[in-house]
Amino acid sequence: MKKTDIAMIILVASLGVIVAYVVASNLSFLKLPDNGVKVQTIRKISSDVTQPSKDIFNDKAINPTVEVIVGGENG
Incomplete structure (x- = not known):
C-alpha cells in the first residue's frame, strides 16, 4: 500500500469516529x-405454599395425559 492509501484510510476512519461521536452526543x-x-419493585417472595382447590384437584378430575377415544372402532 502506498502512503497516500494509508493516510486516506486514517482520514476516513477518524471522520467516521467524529461523526459518530457528534450524533451519539x-x-x-x-x-x-x-x-x-x-422503577417498579416486587413483593417479597415467601416460602408459604397454599393448598390447591379441591374442586379442581380431586380423584374424579379429568386427566389430560390419558388418551381418550371418542366412539368405538369396529374392527
Missing part, C-alpha cells in the same frame, strides 16, 4: 433525567 432520548428514574 446529540441523542436526547438516551440521557437520564436529572432527578433519576422510578
Whole structure:
C-alpha cells in the first residue's frame, strides 16, 4: 500500500469516529433525567405454599395425559 492509501484510510476512519461521536452526543432520548428514574419493585417472595382447590384437584378430575377415544372402532 502506498502512503497516500494509508493516510486516506486514517482520514476516513477518524471522520467516521467524529461523526459518530457528534450524533451519539446529540441523542436526547438516551440521557437520564436529572432527578433519576422510578422503577417498579416486587413483593417479597415467601416460602408459604397454599393448598390447591379441591374442586379442581380431586380423584374424579379429568386427566389430560390419558388418551381418550371418542366412539368405538369396529374392527
